[in-house]
Amino acid sequence: MRPPDARALLVLATTLVAGFGTVFRNGFAFDDDILILSNPTIKDGTLFWATLFDSFFAETVNEGNLVFFRPLVKASYFATYQLFGAVPWPYQTANLLLHLLNAWLVHRLARTWLRLRARGALAAALVFLLHPVQTEPVAWISGRTDLMGVAGILGAVLLAWRWLLVPRPSTLALLLFVDLLGLLSKELAVITPPVLAVLVWHRWPALRRRPGLPRRFAALMILLLALTALFFAVRAVALAGTESPEIWPTHSQHTWRFVIPGTVLLYVRLILWPHPYTLDFNTGNFPVVTSPAEVTFLLWCAGCLALAALTAGTLARRHLAGVALALFLLGVGPVSQLRPLVVIGCERYTYFPLIGGAVLAGAMVQRLRLSPRALAAAAVVLLASVSLWNASRIRLWRDNLTLFTYAFEANPADRHKQYVLAKVLLGLGRPGDALAVLHENPMGRFDHPTHLELEGVALVNLGRTDEGIARLRECVAMNMTPTCICAIGMVAIGSVDASGIRQTRCVAPREPVPVDFYTLRVPSLPIELPGGRPSMELPNAPPPRDTSSDGGSCSAAGDAGAGSFALVLFALVGLAFVSRRRR
Known part of the structure; x- marks a missing residue:
């Protein structure tokens, strides 16, 4: 050289x-x-x-x-x-x-x-x-x-x-x-x-x-x-x-x-x-x-x-x-x-x-x-x-907590960053902070079953067992969309329109929803849950937020x-x- x-x-x-x-x-x-x-x-x-x-x-x-x-x-x-x-x-x-x-x-x-x-x-x-x-x-x-x-x-x-x-x-x-x-x-x-x-x-x-x-x-x-x-x-x-x-x-x-x-x-x-x-x-x-x-x-x-x-x-x-x-x-x-x-x-x-x-x-x-x-x-x-x-x-x-705290504060509309930050906080033994993060953008819980799952785990860790179980049992992914966006007794029907946008409709089922419908859980969630589905005041949620119309300002x-x-x-x-x- x-x-x-x-x-x-x-x-x-x-x-x-x-x-x-x-x-x-x-x-x-x-x-x-x-x-x-x-x-x-x-x-x-x-x-x-x-x-x-x-x-x-x-x-x-x-x-x-x-x-x-x-x-x-x-x-x-x-x-x-x-x-x-x-x-x-x-x-x-x-x-x-x-x-x-x-x-x-x-x-x-x-x-x-x-x-x-x-x-x-x-x-x-x-x-x-x-x-x-x-x-x-x-x-x-x-x-x-x-x-x-x-x-x-x-x-x-x-x-x-x-x-x-x-x-x-x-x-x-x-x-x-x-x-x-x-x-x-x-x-x-x-x-x-x-x-x-x-x-x-x-x-x-x-x-x-x-x-x-x-x-x-x-x-x-x-x-x-x-x-x-x-x-x-x-x-x-x-x-x-x-x-x-x-x-x-x-x-x-x-x-x-x-x-x-x-x-x-x-x-x-x-x-x-x-x-x-x-x-x-x-x-x-x-x-x-x-x-x-x-x-x-x-x-x-x-x-x-x-x-x-x-x-x-x-x-x-x-x-x-x-x-x-x-x-x-x-x-x-x-x-x-x-x-x-x-x-x-x-x-x-x-x-x-x-x-x-x-x-x-x-x-x-x-x-x-x-x-x-x-x-x-x-x-x-x-x-x-x-x-x-x-x-x-x-x-x-430096670590996930530092990275995703910054990422979520910089872009609170990003529901993925919200979920990851809450999951990191929960893993660090801070369920109260995780729950607070999930509630900062409540629209996320209507679109992603994982948000509701995380909220339920955080509530259980905080000693609010009944509320936590209610969250864990609330949302089951069916028909291309989570059922938790609908009121109790309704089911979600998902479809994709001609422009490629996902559409969701909440409809009444032809027959009553079976008692065990909401106990169908993915492997990461409890298999058995006590009692029936609790009565919750969950009205039909508004459609998912369309971020394409807000100019993307952040x-x-x-x-x-x-x-x-x-x-x-x-x-x-x-x-x-x-x-x-x-x-």
């Missing part, structure tokens, strides 16, 4: 410790409980090898809800658990080392493919390393999927640079192996071929002069595409029969596509201004449109068209800004609701797209006419400020509509101005 590169690596390592050192105060949170603490496949070697190429959530409570193919990440959890057990610091150390590796690879990408000088390349790597949106995939142990997947993409394109200049069989074999590792870590790695194509286009005037390089590039693209096709074939065979249910983010299979332009602009906004933090974006804190004629949707489309036009124009001129924007769009594409998921967006999905923003920042720093001392002083002040900002974000991932997301559009448009105009070539 040359001295300048060694110094850059030392600066990155020191900055990583300063910016993310507080992560070791954290424990396991969120999906860490499912994927590590309660995952039998990483505790038993026989079960691990039997399920290695099954769904990522195989043998866990999310097995039927989330179907991903990430055997390499599962293998990393297995190895860490077998060596260290269920203590968080080894997992956190692995995440930090992977993040440092990716920052170093961004530095090498800027130096080789993008021809930035040492100052600009180091600035790009530092922005990627310390940007506030990176706290989620780095501080959260289960964010390792993004770290490993991006490492595979960056490693493959850097090895491609070496092989295109000096075609050695060992380099080609290592390139394909690294790309395969990325594919086995996260499906995002399917973008390696188009990323490489963008980089080669950027350097084509210089590369085409080398003898045989066009043919080598064509052969390499064929190999990478064949490897990607093979990955999809193996994935289809491995996951056959384990399809996840389609959970429409807008609760409608006909309107969810309308959020795609808004999601793209959301990620632009997160890179430009990632504040305030929100765990994820869904219908509770993101504007949802139901018609292409709505003003919000038209603004989103205008912003995306402006972004696409700027990308195409600068990329056609082989300008660095075009490469950066193309890297952003290629990274956003696979996560912008191209398939139904209940989550519209979250910060961990910006891990690869941020590379584009980091490259632009590095190019701007390279153009600054400041003395090395002045630039170093400004960098120290800026990095120290961002490190303090990140420390407050990292603290949110303190956690800020103004994600016109305000985000204005911010993004301002950034695009500024980028277009600075990217013009000097005459």
Whole structure:
């Protein structure tokens, strides 16, 4: 390693410790409980090898809800658990080392493919390393999927640079192996071929002069595409029969596509201004449109068209800004609701797209006419400020109580966060606090039997046994909807209308409800309950709250509509101005 590169690596390592050192105060949170603490496949070697190429959530409570193919990440959890057990610091150390590796690879990408000088390349790597949106995939142990997947993409394109200049069989074999590792870590790695194509286009005037390089590039693209096709074939065979249910983010299979332009602009906004933090974006804190004629949707489309036009124009001129924007769009594409998921967006999905923003920042720093001392002083002040900002974000991932207390306070309309927080409080022996949380959003109890179940358990733990049993017996899921939204003696009939919206009607049954109807419990609830169903004054509940009509305003997301559009448009105009070539 040359001295300048060694110094850059030392600066990155020191900055990583300063910016993310507080992560070791954290424990396991969120999906860490499912994927590590309660995952039998990483505790038993026989079960691990039997399920290695099954769904990522195989043998866990999310097995039927989330179907991903990430055997390499599962293998990393297995190895860490077998060596260290269920203590968080080894997992956190692995995440930090992977993040440092990716920052170093961004530095090498800027130096080789993008021809930035040492100052600009180091600035790009530092922005990627310390940007506030990176706290989620780095501080959260289960964010390792993004770290490993991006490492595979960056490693493959850097090895491609070496092989295109000096075609050695060992380099080609290592390139394909690294790309395969990325594919086995996260499906995002399917973008390696188009990323490489963008980089080669950027350097084509210089590369085409080398003898045989066009043919080598064509052969390499064929190999990478064949490897990607093979990955999809193996994935289809491995996951056959384990399809996840389609959970429409807008609760409608006909309107969810309308959020795609808004999601793209959301990620632009997160890179430009990632504040305030929100765990994820869904219908509770993101504007949802139901018609292409709505003003919000038209603004989103205008912003995306402006972004696409700027990308195409600068990329056609082989300008660095075009490469950066193309890297952003290629990274956003696979996560912008191209398939139904209940989550519209979250910060961990910006891990690869941020590379584009980091490259632009590095190019701007390279153009600054400041003395090395002045630039170093400004960098120290800026990095120290961002490190303090990140420390407050990292603290949110300390444990489930800290994370979901913040998430629910930031977005009280999110009934999932309400349920998880109440469940965490109940597990900590605080049933009174759990009950108070459940009562903060009473609409949740009419939509989810699990809320009523949790309320019943909390009441029993508080000594209010009769009330608790009443809650536990009140809600039975039938006909696509919970019966607890109806008055006593009525039953719920669920259906889906032409637009994909769930409709519920409370009707009188043809025959009286059997006495044992409300004793039909799921296995997690008591099988036998004393007495008959108690008389409760429960009128027909109002229909579930339609979050698509309230504009999605929330303190956690800020103004994600016109305000985000204005911010993004301002950034695009500024980028277009600075990217013009000097005459």
